[in-house]
Amino acid sequence: MPMIRDGDRGTEADGSISGIYCTHCYQMGQFTQPNASIEEMTDVCAGIMSEMFSIPKENARSFVGQHLRVLKRWSGRMIPSCKSCGMPLVSEQDAGTESDGSVSREYCTHCYQNGAYTEPDLTRETMIEKYAPVLAQSLGMPLDKARKMVTAFTSALPRWN
Numbered sequence: 001m002p003m004i005r006d007g008d009r010g011t012e013a014d015g016s017i018s019g020i021y022c023t024h025c026y027q028m029g030q031f032t033q034p035n036a037s038i039e040e041m042t043d044v045c046a047g048i049m050s051e052m053f054s055i056p057k058e059n060a061r062s063f064v065g066q067h068l069r070v071l072k073r074w075s076g077r078m079i080p081s082c083k084s085c086g087m088p089l090v091s092e093q094d095a096g097t098e099s100d101g102s103v104s105r106e107y108c109t110h111c112y113q114n115g116a117y118t119e120p121d122l123t124r125e126t127m128i129e130k131y132a133p134v135l136a137q138s139l140g141m142p143l144d145k146a147r148k149m150v151t152a153f154t155s156a157l158p159r160w161n
């Protein structure tokens, strides 16, 4: 879940705000559903997404399943995601390159090459217009809901803040 406001974030054992988990999953330093399996979590999230964005349940489930797998709780490691598009940087092939040819830890290969954005003029609005139809098509959802979903997910990405 994108965490936009402090209220979206969970809390650590000392009451401070969690840097990595949301309020639904994590309270006072513990998972709210410590015994949930990834399948159970997929069902819960798919139900929320399906309702929120009018996505057919099966499509929501496969979308959520792919996304949950790379998250720290389920993969056991902190996989960075692209600060421009949100794509998880699972392997070096997914990552963009810095101007000295080294692997970027912040951006994916589609967004960032040789230390620069591949589409430097891209704005958040054009990004939403570009990705919403792709998402609507792949998830079988109405275009206006796809737009809302891209808006929600991109709002948490550092490039657009």
Ligand SMILES: [Zn+2]
Residues within 6 Å of the ligand: 082, 083, 084, 085, 086, 087, 107, 108, 109, 110, 111, 112
């Ligand atoms: Zn990217």
